[in-house]
Amino acid sequence: MNAHPQLTENGATADQTLPQVPPPARLLRLPEVMDRVGLRRSAIYQRMSEGRFPKSRSLGPKCAVWVEAEIEEWIHQVAGRDI
Incomplete structure (x- = not known):
């Protein structure tokens, strides 16, 4: 085994040259959505029907x-607003 990381021509290790892959998409059930956004079930479904919350699948x-x-994008949009 080689104890030293392999360096590329630009001085980076092989791990540093790999492209960054985004994490796989996750699907959330209602209890986790409620925990993340701080809304109850009825408020989530009301906002969905008004087009103010992401649609469920x-x-x-x-x-x-x-x-x-x-859901994360919705949180960032709401957090960026002046209420």
Whole structure:
């Protein structure tokens, strides 16, 4: 085994030259969405119907999920507003 990292021509290690891959998309269930945004179920669904909150996706008759990146973006938009 080589104890020293391999350096490339520009002096970076092999690990530093790999492209940054974003983490895989996650799907969140309602309890986690509620915890993250601080809203109750009824407020989330009300805002969804008004177009002011990310839409859920259906995975089955009784399974709704939200895309984590969409929830995070909504949080950043709300946090950036002057209320």
